[in-house]
Every structure is written in structure tokens, then in C-alpha cells.
Amino acid sequence: xxxxxxxxxxxxxxxxxxxxxxxxxxxxxxxxxxxxxxxxxxxxxxxxxxxxxxxxxxxxxxxxxxxxxxxxxxxxxxxxxxxxxxxxxxxxxxxxxxxxxxxxxxxxxxxxxxxxxxxxxxxxxxxxxxxxxxxxxxxxxxxxxxxxxxxxxxxxxxxxxxxxxxxxxxxxxxxxxxxxxxxxxxxxxxxxxxxxxxxxxxxxxxxxxxxxxxxxxxxxxxxx
Amino acid sequence: xxxxxxxxxxxxxxxxxxxxxxxxxxxxxxxxxxxxxxxxxxxxxxxxxxxxxxxxxxxxxxxxxxxxxxxxxxxxxxxxxxxxxxxxxxxxxxxxxxxxxxxxxxxxxxxxxxxxxxxxxxxxxxxxxxxxxxx
Numbered sequence: 001x002x003x004x005x006x007x008x009x010x011x012x013x014x015x016x017x018x019x020x021x022x023x024x025x026x027x028x029x030x031x032x033x034x035x036x037x038x039x040x041x042x043x044x045x046x047x048x049x050x051x052x053x054x055x056x057x058x059x060x061x062x063x064x065x066x067x068x069x070x071x072x073x074x075x076x077x078x079x080x081x082x083x084x085x086x087x088x089x090x091x092x093x094x095x096x097x098x099x100x101x102x103x104x105x106x107x108x109x110x111x112x113x114x115x116x117x118x119x120x121x122x123x124x125x126x127x128x129x130x131x132x133x134x135x136x137x138x139x140x141x142x143x144x145x146x147x148x149x150x151x152x153x154x155x156x157x158x159x160x161x162x163x164x165x166x167x168x169x170x171x172x173x174x175x176x177x178x179x180x181x182x183x184x185x186x187x188x189x190x191x192x193x194x195x196x197x198x199x200x201x202x203x204x205x206x207x208x209x210x211x212x213x214x215x216x217x218x219x220x221x222x223x224x
Numbered sequence: 225x226x227x228x229x230x231x232x233x234x235x236x237x238x239x240x241x242x243x244x245x246x247x248x249x250x251x252x253x254x255x256x257x258x259x260x261x262x263x264x265x266x267x268x269x270x271x272x273x274x275x276x277x278x279x280x281x282x283x284x285x286x287x288x289x290x291x292x293x294x295x296x297x298x299x300x301x302x303x304x305x306x307x308x309x310x311x312x313x314x315x316x317x318x319x320x321x322x323x324x325x326x327x328x329x330x331x332x333x334x335x336x337x338x339x340x341x342x343x344x345x346x347x348x349x350x351x352x353x354x355x356x357x358x359x
Contacts, residue, residue: 031299054300056327078280078305085304089330111308 001025002067006053006083007074008035013042015073027062029053031079054082056090064090072101077108084117113149120145140217149210150176155220159200162222169194173219174212181205225250228283228290230306232256232272235322235343236296244269253288255279284309296322304328307338 003019005012005028016026016039028048030036036050051058053074064070070087072080084099091097098118103109105124112120125142141154157163163171168179182190185201198204208216227243229236232254240252244267252270254261257279261272275282283293283306293310295303303321307328310319321328321340332338 052299054304054327055325056330057325076301078301081308082301082304085331086327111305111312114312115308 001069002027002063003069003071004029004059004062004064004067004087005048006030006070006072007076007079008032008039008048009073009075011073013039015071016043016047029058029062030074053079054086056086059083059086059090065094067091068096068098070097070099072099074102075104077104077111080104081108081111081115081117084112085115088116140213140221142213143205146207150207151210151213152180152205153208153213153216154203154205155217157198157200157202157204158221158223160223161200161220163198163220164200166198167194168192168196168198171198171219173206174209174215177206177208177212177216179204179206225292226253226288226290227251227292227294228253228255228288229294229296230255230279230283231296231298232258232261233296236294237261239294240270241267253290255283280306280309284313290317292318292320294320294322300325300327304331307332307335311335311338 002025005016005026008028008030012028016028019026026047028036028039029051030048031050031053033050036048039048049062051062053059064087070084072083074080080101080103084101087097087099100119100121101112101117103112103120103122106122109120109122143152143154145151173179179192182192182196182198182205183203184190184199190196190202204220206216225247227250229240229252236254240254243250243252248269250269254270254272255275256272257274257276259274261274266272273282280302282288283290293306295306297303300323303323307319307321310317317337319338321332321338322343323340324342324344326342326345328340329342332340
């Protein structure tokens with residue numbers, strides 16, 4: 001598929017190389033001529049072009065109408081949001097077209113959601129969850145953003161956790177949160193009923209509202 | 225009426241003077257990241273704010289509380305993020321985006337308090353009209 005990447009940043013070279021290797025046609029655009037030149041030195045002239053990324057005409061010029069994905073990874077949330085809005089307005093009738101945007105400032109996340117950008121990757125959140133996941137005493141894994149300000153997360157139940165040996169019916173989750181899957185320590189899927197017991201080492205996968213992630217995390221990992 | 229104008233240049237300075245002359249009740253605040261305009265002789269009801277970082281956050285979150293914001297950043301994305309922040313905050317502010325192409329026109333065609341003005345188009349139309357009148 002034809003994929004447009006907006007912004008030459010730390011991840012761009014690896015991302016374009018990786019997508020190219022998978023057989024996709026990748027084209028990188030940036031407002032900064034020097035950045036594009038550097039990328040062209042690494043991956044060849046045809047990898048990208050210096051254009052005004054937030055100009056509708058420029059996007060049409062580089063063939064956005066035949067693209068199936070636009071990935072905005074620039075260091076500016078204003079650019080990422082604007083280019084995604086413009087792309088969606090051009091591609092309004094193409095149901096296969098999806099916009100993926102990186103958010104650099106967590107406070108801007110809601111603007112991307114308000115504009116219904118298909119996939120929003122919050123850099124800071126991802127890093128925080130990665131670091132948190134690397135600390136065994138407080139494990140959480142943010143698996144996937146979902147529509148309507150929800151997220152799919154995975155929490156590993158700690159050995160000396162308050163929740164250990166409790167029945168699902170005894171656990172009061174925040175409004176809008178629900179357990180969708182429990183994988184036990186042997187990697188087996190547990191049946192979810194009111195009488196299912198949560199045991200230390202279980203990995204609990206839940207759908208939660210973004211604003212309830214910390215609450216769910218604290219509830220499931222609170223130590224005795 | 226309190227009017228905030230971003231990005232000081234010849235156009236916005238003239239605009240500030242025009243608006244301040246229109247009514248003494250108009251309070252015009254020019255915002256720029258450059259210091260060169262701080263000591264410029266301006267009328268009493270025109271203020272210049274020098275803000276180095278994050279002009280957009282200053283406009284949106286400060287207690288300036290403008291009735292009108294006129295955005296004249298050099299690019300679409302900075303103008304757009306002001307409009308988006310105003311829409312998301314549901315603030316009762318009228319926003320004019322002075323831009324140099326039609327890219328943002330479609331995004332705000334159904335939005336009552338955001339108006340996109342393509343300056344190049346306005347000037348072109350004026351020139352064409354003037355030339356055709358002379359002929």
C-alpha cells in the first residue's frame with residue numbers, strides 16, 4: 001500500500017525502511033529541507049520530498065488520493081494534527097484511508113481524539129508505560145488505544161497484592177471498566193465468571209476509560 | 225472589545241492601528257516572540273506582549289480573555305491549532321485565521337466562530353477588480 005510519513009524525526013528512517021522492506025510504497029515529507037536531504041542521503045532521492053506539509057495542494061501533489069495510510073510523526077503536534085485533518089478532509093469518501101498520529105505533548109491528546117484521528121500514539125504515555133512495565137513491582141501494559149477515550153490494558157497481579165485470591169464479583173472496577181480476558185501464570189485462558197478467582201501472576205486484560213487507568217492500576221496492584 | 229492579534233508585521237500593525245482608531249473602547253493586544261516591537265510608539269489602547277515560548281498556550285490559557293483573536297502566523301498549522309484549542313475549550317471567542325492558501329477553508333466552513341481568510345485571494349481579487357475598472 002502507499003503510505004505517507006509526515007516528519008523526519010528519530011523514528012522516521014527506521015519506520016520508512018521497515019515499511020519499505022515489507023513491500024509498501026513509502027513517501028516521506030517534511031517542512032524542513034535539511035531533514036529531507038539527510039534522509040535522502042541515507043535512503044535515496046525517491047524516499048521523500050520537501051513540501052509544505054500543511055498545504056492541501058501539496059498533499060494532493062504528492063498523491064495523497066491514492067494513499068491508504070498517513071503517519072504523522074513530526075515533533076510538532078500542531079503539524080501532526082493539521083496534516084491529519086487535511087488528509088481526512090481530502091479522503092473523506094475513502095473508507096480504507098487511515099491517519100496515524102504521534103502526540104508529543106500529552107495535553108494535546110484530546111485534540112486528536114476530538115478530530116477523530118484513527119490511531120493516536122501518545123509518546124509520553126508509551127514511554128511511561130514501557131518504563132513502568134520494566135519495573136516488576138508495578139506492572140502495566142497499555143496494549144491498544146480504543147475509540148471513545150478508552151484503552152485496552154494488561155495488568156499483572158503482584159504476589160502480595162490485596163486483590164490476590166479475590167473473586168471477580170468482589171472487585172469493584174471504576175465505571176466503564178471491564179475485564180475481557182485473564183491469562184494465568186501457565187499462559188492459559190481463564191473463564192470469566194463471578195466466581196473466577198484472581199491469583200497472583202495472572203495477567204488481567206481490561207477495557208478502561210483513559211481517565212481511570214491509574215485507578216484500575218492501583219486497585220489491581222495494591223500491595224498488602 | 226478586547227482583540228488579540230498574533231505575529232507582528234506590517235499587516236498586523238496596520239490592522240491594530242485601524243482597530244484602535246475605530247473605537248477607543250477597543251483594546252488591541254499584539255503578541256510576538258520578537259522584542260523589536262516592544263518600544264514601538266503605539267497608541268494607548270494598543271499593547272505589545274513579548275512571549276518567547278508557546279504563544280498559543282498563552283492566548284488560550286491566560287486571563288487575557290479576548291473577544292476576538294486574529295491569527296496571522298506564517299503557517300497553517302499554528303493558525304489551525306489556535307482554532308482547534310478554541311473549539312475544544314468551547315470558549316466564546318470569534319477567531320479569524322489570516323492565511324495564505326485555501327487549505328483550512330474546508331475545515332471551518334461549518335464552524336460559526338472561526339473564519340478563514342485567504343489574504344492572497346483577497347489581494348488578488350482586489351487587484352483584478354482595480355485593473356478591470358481602470359480598463
